[in-house]
Each structure stands twice: as structure tokens, then as C-alpha cells.
Amino acid sequence: MTSVNDQTQIEQETGNTEGESKDSVKQEKEMKPEESNANSPTELSKLTKIVKHSKPEQPLGFDGFKKQYYRYASKFGTTLNLLVVGGSSLGKTTFVNSLIQGSLTGKKTAKTSDFMQHRLRMTDGDINFNLTILDTPGFGEKCDNSNCWKPLANILVQRLNAYFENEIKACRQLPIVDTRIHGCLFFINPTGHMLDPLELYVMKRIDRFVNIIPVIAKADMLTPEECARFKRNIIKDLQHEHIQFFHEPGKSIEGINYGMPEPFALIGATKGMQSDSKNAIRGREYPWGVINIDDPQHSDFCAFRNFLLYTHAEALIEKTHKVIYDALRTERLNKLKSQPNGFYTSSKKLVEEYMKAELGRVERSLRQTVQDKLQEKENLLAYTEKQLEAKHKEYEESLINRCNELKSQKQSLENLVRSDKTKKHSIFFK
Numbered sequence: 001m002t003s004v005n006d007q008t009q010i011e012q013e014t015g016n017t018e019g020e021s022k023d024s025v026k027q028e029k030e031m032k033p034e035e036s037n038a039n040s041p042t043e044l045s046k047l048t049k050i051v052k053h054s055k056p057e058q059p060l061g062f063d064g065f066k067k068q069y070y071r072y073a074s075k076f077g078t079t080l081n082l083l084v085v086g087g088s089s090l091g092k093t094t095f096v097n098s099l100i101q102g103s104l105t106g107k108k109t110a111k112t113s114d115f116m117q118h119r120l121r122m123t124d125g126d127i128n129f130n131l132t133i134l135d136t137p138g139f140g141e142k143c144d145n146s147n148c149w150k151p152l153a154n155i156l157v158q159r160l161n162a163y164f165e166n167e168i169k170a171c172r173q174l175p176i177v178d179t180r181i182h183g184c185l186f187f188i189n190p191t192g193h194m195l196d197p198l199e200l201y202v203m204k205r206i207d208r209f210v211n212i213i214p215v216i217a218k219a220d221m222l223t224p225e226e227c228a229r230f231k232r233n234i235i236k237d238l239q240h241e242h243i244q245f246f247h248e249p250g251k252s253i254e255g256i257n258y259g260m261p262e263p264f265a266l267i268g269a270t271k272g273m274q275s276d277s278k279n280a281i282r283g284r285e286y287p288w289g290v291i292n293i294d295d296p297q298h299s300d301f302c303a304f305r306n307f308l309l310y311t312h313a314e315a316l317i318e319k320t321h322k323v324i325y326d327a328l329r330t331e332r333l334n335k336l337k338s339q340p341n342g343f344y345t346s347s348k349k350l351v352e353e354y355m356k357a358e359l360g361r362v363e364r365s366l367r368q369t370v371q372d373k374l375q376e377k378e379n380l381l382a383y384t385e386k387q388l389e390a391k392h393k394e395y396e397e398s399l400i401n402r403c404n405e406l407k408s409q410k411q412s413l414e415n416l417v418r419s420d421k422t423k424k425h426s427i428f429f430k
Contacts, residue, residue: 077127078128086139091268132179183211208324234263
């Protein structure tokens, strides 16, 4: 690396040489322009190397970026919005209560029947962390689950559109409140083999609107070997179906690996109990022992909590803003340009159109269901009528046959009686 004095000396020699060979350079440009162009990048590269390897006498302040970011984070804080998605009875609400180290409602966890938003404000030193968790009802309980993804996609797109509307306004509402969903905690049924087709179907529908983070629910139903094999199968299924899920290359800082591991295997519990060493823990009690959810050997709960709150929160926010939101923003702006009068569709109108289309779909479905049931009843009545006609005809034929049989018996009896009378009459006259 050259020093500052060497740099000054080289710059002076370059300036003198440039003044002396000014005329020769003009002649070379007229006669050999190609050689002149070839030599120019070389000179620039030499100067570039000198500037690049030069060391300033005083620091430039690059090492102060950490302090700048710390002051910014202390002033505005960090906001992280999460969406909890999964089938019914997989412990989503229990996990939320476990994450904030307590019950949100103060009573026994009940089945979630509607979207429920929980907000938590945490403080670590001077840094404020605003965590918002949106709990959703479980899907997969209906006979027809082809549209179970639409409420999830609706809330995701609605929040992205709300942020986009505030951004394109001439007078924006400051400070901008980020309500976009930064991560979707997708709870997977612990089958131990592979993902369910319905889970893959829902992931495909929403992966372009949110960062999907797959987690295995109720991991205490699996053995360690089954859990490890199930994690590998989940990654294979996601890659085979081309589903975009959140993953980041591993980063090792001071010997600690901050990369995202395989899908987390979680066990949720809010009940406090005592372990064998008489320590207060949060866990579940079984006949064969006690599970401590904060023990890394029992559950990935602590690793998952650190992943969300400490190591990958900024990565989730950055990917949401630079990848997911930017794609939707580009799509909306292109759509806005293609319209003749620059007409812009707000998120409220999009929701109204969605609800109108959904009501129309439900109405058509009900009408079709009524028609199908009516047709089924008509077919049943026609079949019953045919059956009754066949039975009536069969009964009529049996009656006719019985009448003919009785007539034949009557005729035979009459013949028998007549023969008896003839015999008696002949005997009498004899």
C-alpha cells in the first residue's frame, strides 16, 4: 500500500508528463486513435489503484455506522408483524402465549374463530421492539377447502396496498406505520412423513405475498429420528413444488451461527411447573416425564424465538420491503400506467370487489346446491314412483293369478260335487 507522499509524487509526475506530451497525444489521436483509446483505460486503472489503496491520515467515520443505526433504532424502534397460519388444533394460540411468556387473555386458551391481533411492546436497553402477531382460525375443516387461502391472501394484499397507497400520496402520513406482514409462521401437521396436499396448496397461493417460515407443530408427538427425517422431507417437498419460503445463508459471528436451520420443531406451553431439579419451568407433563419447552434438547422454541426477535428480524423486514413489496409495487404502477385516465384502485375498493365476488360465488354455490338437491329429490321421487308402479303391477298380477287359481279350485270342487251327486243317484236307482 502506498503512502500519502508517494501518492502526491506520482500525481505530480503524472501532471508534468501530461503537460509535456500534450502535442504528441494530439498527433497520436489523429494517426493512431485505437492505440490512444487502448492506453487511456490503463492510465485510469493506475490512478484508480492509487486512490483505492491510499490510506487517509484521519478516519472517515465509516466505523460510526453502528452508532448511527443505534440512534435511529432508539428513536423510532423496530416493528415486526407476524401471521400465524395452520390447520385446526395445532397449538397456534398456545405458541403465541408461550412466545410472550404468558397468556394474552388471562384464561384458558380457546379455539380461535376469527382473526385476532395481539400487540406487544418490548424494550431492551434504549431499543423499542414492537411485535404484532395476527392469529388466524385453522383451515381444512370444511368439505370444500379450495378457497380456504383467500382470507389469508386478502389480509396480506390489503396491508401491502395500504402501505402502497400511503407511499404514492402527495402528502404522505408521517411517520409511515408499517402494517405489512413480514413473516408467516406456517404450522405443519406432525404427520412425520410429508406435507399434506392442502398445506402445499395454501403455501403456493400465498408465498408471493409473505415470507413463509415452516414450523412443525406439536413436535412432542415425534421421536428425534422421526423429527429429523420429517424436517428433511419438508424441505424436499417445498423445493419440489417450487414454493418460496424464507431461508438465508448461514452467518457465523464470533463462533455463533446465525443462519436459519431446518424447519423448527416447536412445543408450546404456558403452564408453569417444577422440574426434577426443583426449578420453575414451562412445559408439559407426561406419564414418562416432563418436557421443558426452553430446553434445546426438547424443543426448538428458544432457537425460534431468537430467530424471530434477535437474529433475523431485520432480514425479514428487508426482504418484505425489497422483494415482496417491490414486486407488488411494480405491478400496481404498471397497471396504473396502462389505464387511460390514471385511475387507481384503492385497497378499500379491492376489498369491496373481493367481497362482492365472494358473495356472488357463495350465491352461485348455494343456488347450485339447491338445484342439485332438488334434482336429487326429483330423481328419488321418480325412482320411488317406478318402484311403486312395479310393485302395484306385480301385486295386481299376483291377485289375478290368485283369482284364476281360486276359480280353478272352485271349478274342481263343483265338478267333484257333481260327480258325487251322480254316483249317489245311480246307487239309489239300483
